Amino acid sequence: MKREKDTKDIKPKKWKLIVIILLMFILIASYIVRTTDLIRFYEINYVTGIIVKNTFNILFVVLALSAVFYAEIKISTRREEERKMKNEQHRN
Numbered sequence: 182m183k184r185e186k187d188t189k190d191i192k193p194k195k196w197k198l199i200v201i202i203l204l205m206f207i208l209i210a211s212y213i214v215r216t217t218d219l220i221r222f223y224e225i226n227y228v229t230g231i232i233v234k235n236t237f238n239i240l241f242v243v244l245a246l247s248a249v250f251y252a253e254i255k256i257s258t259r260r261e262e263e264r265k266m267k268n269e270q271h272r273n
Contacts, residue, residue, distance in 0.1 A: 193253035
C-alpha cells in the first residue's frame with residue numbers, strides 16, 4: 182500500500198541553496214585571486230579568466246535558483262498554514 186505524501190513531506194531542496202552559495206563563493210574567490218600574484222600561473226589565470234568571462238551567466242543561474250528556492254519556501258509555508266487552519270476548523 183502506497184503512502185501518500187503529506188504536506189509536511191514537501192520541503193525546499195537544500196541542494197539549491199548549497200549550489201547558490203558555492204557559485205557565489207567561486208565567483209568571489211576568482212575575482213580575489215585575479216588581484217593577487219597567483220595570476221602569474223597559467224592554469225590559475227586560465228580558470229579564473231573563464232569564470233570572470235561568464236560572470237553574467239553565473240549570476241543568472243544564482244538568481245534563477247534563488248527564485249525557485251524562495252518560491253518553494255513560500256509554497257511549503259503556505260501549505261503548512263493551510264494544514265494548521267484545517268486542523269483548527271476540525272477541532273471547533
